[in-house]
Amino acid sequence: MSDLPEPKPRAWTRWLTLTGFTLFVLACAGAIQLNSTIVGITATLPPTPDIATLPVSVAVTDRDGALLRPFTTSDGRWRLPVDRTAVDPRFLAMLIAYEDRGFADHGGIAWNSMLRAAGQYVGAGGRVVSGGSTLTMQVARLIEGEPTRNVWGKLRQMVHANQLEQELDKDQILDLYLTLAPYGGNIEGIRAASLAYFGKEPTRLTTAEAALLVALPQSPEARRPDRDPRAAEASRNMVLDRLVAMGALPSEEAIAAKLEPVPTARRGFPMLAAHMAEQALKAQPAARAIELTIDKRLQDALERLGTARARLIDPKVSVAIVAADIDTGEVLASVGSAGLLATESAGFVDMTSAIRSPGSTLKPLIYGLAFELGLAHPESLIEDRPTAFGGYVPVNFDGFSRGTVTIHDALTESLNIPAVVVLDAVGPARLVSRLRRAHADPRLPVNTAPSLAVGLGGVGISLRDLVSVYAAIANAGTPIDLHDGVKPPADDQHAGSNPSVLDPVSAWYVSDILADVPPPLNGSPGRIAYKTGTSYGYRDGWAIGFDGKTVIGVWVGRPDGAPVPGLSGITGAAPILFEAFDRLGSRKAPLPKAPPGVVFASNTQLPGPLRRFRHPDEGLVARDAAPEIAFPGDGVDVDLGLTSGDISPLMVKVRNGVPPFTFFANGAPFGRPEFARQSTWSPDGPGFVTLSVVDAEGRGDTVTVFLN
Template sequence: MTGPDAHRDATTPRPWARYLVLAGFSLFVLFCAATVQLTATIATISSALPPTPDLTSMPVSAAVTDRDGNLLRPFTTPDGNWRLPVSRDQVDPRFLDMLVAYEDRSFAEHDGIAWSSMLRAASQYVLAGGQVVSGGSTLTMQVARLLEGQPTRNAWGKLRQMVHASALEQDLDKDAILDLYLTLAPYGGNIEGIRAASLAYFGKEPARLTTAQAALLVALPQSPEARRPDRHPEAARAGRDKVLDRLVALGALPAEEALAAKLEPLPTMRRDFPMLAAHLAEQAVRARPDARTLPLTIDRRLQDALEQLAAARARLIDPRVSVAIVAADIESGEILASIGSAGLFATQSDGYVDMTTAIRSPGSTLKPLIYGLAFELGLAHPQSLIEDRPTAFGAYVPVNFDGFSRGTVSIHDALTLSLNIPAVVVLDAVGPARLVSRLRRAHADPRLPVDTAPSLAVGLGGVGISLRDLVSVYAAIAHGGVPVRLHDGTTPLPAPAIAAPVLDPVSAWYVADILADVPPPLNGSPGRVAYKTGTSYGYRDAWAIGFDGKTVVGVWAGRPDGAPLPGLSGITGAAPILFEAFDRLGSRRAALPRAPQGALLASTTELPAPLRRFRHPDSGLVARDAAPEIAFPGDGVAVDLGLAAGDISPLMVKVRNGVPPFTYFANGAPFGRPNFARQDSWQPDGPGYVTLSVVDAEGRGDTVRVLLN
């Protein structure tokens, strides 16, 4: 060997080898340093990560549901988003399969990071000159991004997302991670989560989706604003079709099914979220502000049907009129429908006011309970006779709604005809305080004027009560006199307790049997519903409350501001709505119950002598044979008939008490002819004093002297 290396020992390391060793050592040091730095960075990121969320405590829209879990009304989250609680078992399984196949095929195997997908995405990024061709994020990484709400387009953000995803996989199982995605995925605007998206774009829950719908919901979260179908339909279609094509390429979807799905039209607008039982839903949220799902006793189908009925009928009556309806199960007290107004946003009729709980005058709707008390006390039977004639109770002189008196009638007819005078006579016998006490037994809350005791005026509407309370009273009558506590699920029921009856079973059945004979409105059939109407003073409130063998329904119509609406009455305004409501009960309809043991089914003549005629316990106060009195004009008064000006106006003479027929006299001379009417007119020949007299069939009379002008 010659040259400089001739004397080098064969074992002496060559210079380039030393360089390799040095380079390798340097790389090792750099690798260790990078590992240490990466470990420190990961530790720093991990320490700053938000705690792993618990779906049960995550802020979501409060969802008010019906008795079967159907959505009645959702509410936005505090930050104004629609984010409804949802879990994978509430979502179409086909959608879940499509989501995983398209977004994360290795979802079931990886620990939060799919390295093969990351390498693929990175290589495509480099080859495309810095353009994103496909993402490498797993569903878990997407959940991490949604939880943090930070961008991940840079290296630091992507690293943070990967660390967070790994932490999520350690703390949660795959089902919980999938539930988080289903709840948080963005779908454009303030729509978050598949449930809100399905309702907003398709108007239905995500439990059953078409292939096209599922594909659109898979595509939207990738570009939620750019692909919104209500704003960018072409981009939405392209995104949906891209999902379909890829699923076909992966063998996850038949080509024929994808082709058919592409022909399905896209939604072009966002739909309104459900707004059923709006007033009751608001009460539920106020009662339980932290609840995610608030189940009510409402039947969604019936609620929807009766809301439409209330709105339609209110429009027919008057734009200023609102309609409220309450339907409840007689046995359980569960409220099946609660319509607070003719429309929450009806401005002319103050639709925001819940008229099911508003305190109003009940008109004649308390009369059934008055007669029920008389039956219970042994004072009367439905076929007992009673006098319908003007009767004074001190300064209180009730008159019938139509101004006419019928003479001797049965209790049955007095109630079916809703006569005022017999009802007040009976109330005077049973006592207004007892009536109010029984209302309270029925879980009603009657409102009396401050610092006043119950008076006879209570029987004709001189008390405040709500529609819901009236339904509770009628539910007790329908339940054989047993109190029924109405409840809707907004608040817990109090512990059950032994409650005093509202009426005994026989008396309650007597009342129900009479109410079944009340003539129905034109759209009703007789005998199927026991019901009563009521009209408050000044035509301010129209009522109709009724029941069959299973359900009790109450209807109120009127102006929420309390203004009168001449012509609006219970029989013309509320009763037709009541009977339509019963027609919409469907399978809940049931026949009225039969007579209980102990009921006395007899005509008037077959009754025991004490029951053949109603007799007031204080015979001197309301005597059947009281002498007639001239009710108008009063003795010694001056009556201006315009006679001094030459007008020829007749003088009307009205009589109360006494036994018809009556004979009327003016200055000793009879006028008209004997008749059963309690009023007659006399034509004076000029101004001056006149003596008026009346004589009844038994020869008793009354005389007054008045000055005519």
């Protein structure tokens, strides 16, 4: 075997071969122009896709078109719908300058580039060095999904490109490229690539970002920045250098762009309003893009809030939040859980539509019905004392009775007994009927009629339904059809002229009372009208409120229905509610002013029948028992500072019984407040004292204590 080097081909041989190949290409070009059926290629070409029907990832967007959540195509690809108008013009200019400077003028084939490619093919001994492909030819290759690293494949691509140019305009061809170009893995198209590598839409790209996105489709797997950042950086810099050499980019701009780091990992695609997006996709499975009424900024803020708050309570606790526009019924935010992927708290379960016990959240509607029926006014007095309704004996949350209170205070303090007394008067069936007028769907036990237990949570209802009820109260009693934009309100069974939930005056009375409910520690009084609720066994904590423009509902609990010790609406849900209103930004609005017909009066100024709430059939309401001295307890020692000189009066408190009460110390009366359940007495000195109280019906109680 000779050690001499292999002789190089003579120059005239190379030129002869090149000339022959060029003539062959030109002949093929003539054939394309004269008869596109050359070698039967055209007959086997796939149909030209319509960009409007090209399979793409379904993009669920917010009210302004911002992406909330995309879904992969049926074959698992991220290929988001996009067109040139949604892409940074800088990228488009760099793409055309780098890939196909004659794009606007050629008919699909750049013959000068083909001649160059032919020369490189011959010089490399029959190996394709550069394809000479136009953007149109690249689109043809992407449509067919086959590589073209040989002459015959290139010829087929040329024929296909010619056909595309005849059937589509330049903008349509460019849109196909922007949608189909590969960017590594299952990412296709400029929009998916920009989101995956930069976490943003391609509307505004830096020079470095645009250069990388120009470079990646040429060799997407080898240049993937999440797998080989160095290769990605080198390809980006190569694009920058060529653009500078072509005069398409200032050298200073390229130098600065090279200093920008390339991404080293793929970012997750947006997953806001995940539960609602899934429901929207099920409702419109053939849609390419679905626009919801969601406000992306608010949705993101409330999802972060719910996740953070749930983490502080318990890993197994979830949080759901619904915010809606009172005027239009548009759902502005819908947080279904404390994180879709949170396994401990079953994040995949959408708790905005879960049926749960509402606790005390229906009390405002109960009192609203009493106002509407003329049975009460916010300043009407009502008894809060043990009362039995057949075998049903409600008790207050803390187990204590307050005696005589106003309707206003009964609601702000969420007392159970007065609410049930009023519900018995207005009727549980009427309450359920008004819930349905508000487009809620209360769930009663099978084959049972509404009972008094409904008023304290003995019914199933969803968070979204409760928000709908409170939206009606906030809207002067007029029902609002909550909707997310997937189905127009006119298509809903509730659309049209519906009877009111409450009359405007009664609705305002309720709103005005709820504005006086004491806020949680992180809230300020009077900002919103709101109500809390806690279901039996500490399973659900609720808080629903509204200002003049927005209604927000919050649910806290475990999706599996297990108790959460210590959970309550005021401690668990109310702080989240007030923080949610803090995140409304410019949407904040004051509560509405009183409508005509509102009566501003103290109890003594009210008409006689309204001064005290009376059950229409007092005989059906069984009354309990005699008064009891709640403080001080019998036999206890009470330190009033009598021996140290820093003397404090003795406070005596009574529960149960019928006011007014008369208080006695060692047989001598010392106080007879009209309706109060407490009084003070100043002793002469230390020692034993006998305290007594007698109510309006002559019943009494006595204790003996030692004062020091």
